[in-house]
Amino acid sequence: MxxxxxxxxxxxxxxxxxxxxxxxxxxxxxxxxxxxxxxxxxxxxxxxxxxxxxxxxxxxxxxxxxxxxxxxxxxxxxxxxxxxxxxxxxxxxxxxxxxxxxxxxxxxxxxxxxxxxxxxxxxxxxxxxxxxxxxxxxxxxxxxxxxxxxxxxxxxxxxxxxxxxxxxxxxxxxxxxxxxxxxxxxxxxMLKYFVQFQEPRVPVIHLLHKGGTEFALLDEGLKPVEPLPGQGVSAHMADQELEMEDVVVSTLISLSPKRVVIHTLEPELLIISTIRQIFGERAELGKVLPPQNA
Structure with missing residues (x-):
């Protein structure tokens, strides 16, 4: 059966x-x-x-x-x-x-x-x-x-x-x-191509990861970079997703540094890997800066 x-x-x-x-x-x-x-x-x-x-x-x-x-x-x-x-x-x-x-x-x-x-x-x-x-x-x-x-x-x-x-x-x-x-x-x-043919304007910019999704840009003396007109130099990015108007990326491109030194405990963040892709050999990971620089 x-x-x-x-x-x-x-x-x-x-x-x-x-x-x-x-x-x-x-x-x-x-x-x-x-x-x-x-x-x-x-x-x-x-x-x-x-x-x-x-x-x-x-x-x-x-x-x-x-x-x-x-x-x-x-x-x-x-x-x-x-x-x-x-x-x-x-x-x-x-x-x-x-x-x-x-x-x-x-x-x-x-x-x-x-x-x-x-x-x-x-x-x-x-x-x-x-x-x-x-x-x-x-x-x-x-x-x-x-x-x-x-x-x-x-x-x-x-x-x-x-x-x-x-x-x-x-x-x-x-x-x-x-x-x-x-x-x-x-x-x-597109951004990588643009940066590749852009003449450096400043010797170095330090990208300081302040925690979470907040960043700050510092000059070679570790002093805050003066904001460009209509832009700040700290970014709060929803869900860490890159958009064309993201302040960190657009400011870095506008400043066109010869070197970008990234100070972070989370190098795997999307924004970090994105900046390293865009700036190529110009970008490097640096040591974590002391709290007073934040």
Whole structure:
């Protein structure tokens, strides 16, 4: 007596093997090894899992639900690991054909990281991936309540609209981030080109990181630089995002120092790395200055 049949296309022998391994783990529920039996049918680019019950042994409704839940979990992991990337590729090709072929892997990787929570810290990222896989598994579990035959690819295409919508929304966010990154790179390149051909006006400017996102500019005597008309020399940057009018960057470019010495305990800050990119060999990290200079 067939309890359920689950079939899926696979792109490689490795994917087929991992799919089968996940279902072999269901044997842990089959303590007597006689209540049900799982067999596999592996064909070219397709794997079918057949779960059969022993007609002489009664399987309770609760036990069958638990078995289907574990089967849905196995399918969810399979989809997240082996199918999601291909679905994202198709969505990217359909909705964003203007993105160059050579740049698409960048967007796909951004999407994958967002889905799996890899932009968060280790704990929250792990939980985000668990939640994402659980949502996939839930869709298959709900379908298994009404049928004993599941085609994984067909179920995703015709019965899991919420999942596909999630992938599309995440892809949209990834494309936005990609475009912002490209604009940022182009902007930095423009400023770098401008600085490269600009004659130095002052010998040195010290960029002092006062803490948080607050900075000050000092001259070679470590005295505050007089503000340019309409500009200050300290900047408070929301979310540490670079904009064209950021006071620190625009003032540095206006002063055109021969050397920019950066004093900070956080050299990884975006604004710091940006200035180092723009000024190239002119920029260097200096020692942390004493509090009175702040």
């Amino acid at each position: 067939e309890l359920f049949v689950i079939t899926s296309s696979v792109e490689s022998e490795q994917a087929a093997e991992r799919f089968c391994l996940r279902f072999r783990a269901l044997g842990n529920l089959n303590q007597t090894r006689s209540v049900f039996q799982i067999t596999f049918k592996v064909e070219a680019e397709r794997v079918t899992v057949i779960c059969e019950g022993d007609e002489s042994v009664s399987l309770s409704g609760r036990a069958l639900l638990a078995l289907k839940a574990r089967a849905a979990d196995a399918v969810g992991e399979h989809v997240a690991e082996h199918k999601e990337s291909m679905i994202v590729q198709r969505l990217l090709h359909k909705y964003y054909p203007e993105i160059p072929q050579t740049e698409r892997p960048v967007v796909e990787e951004l999407t994958r990281k967002m889905l799996n929570g890899e932009e968060a810290d280790l704990i929250h990222g792990h939980r985000a991936r668990e939640k994402h896989v659980a949502e996939i598994s839930k869709g298959f579990y709900e379908y298994l309540q009404s049928t004993s035959y599941v085609d994984v690819d067909g179920t995703i295409a015709f019965r899991m609209r919420d999942y596909l919508d999630t992938l599309k929304e995440t892809l949209d966010y990834a494309v936005d981030e990609y475009l912002l990154s490209k604009q940022y790179e182009e902007f930095i390149g």
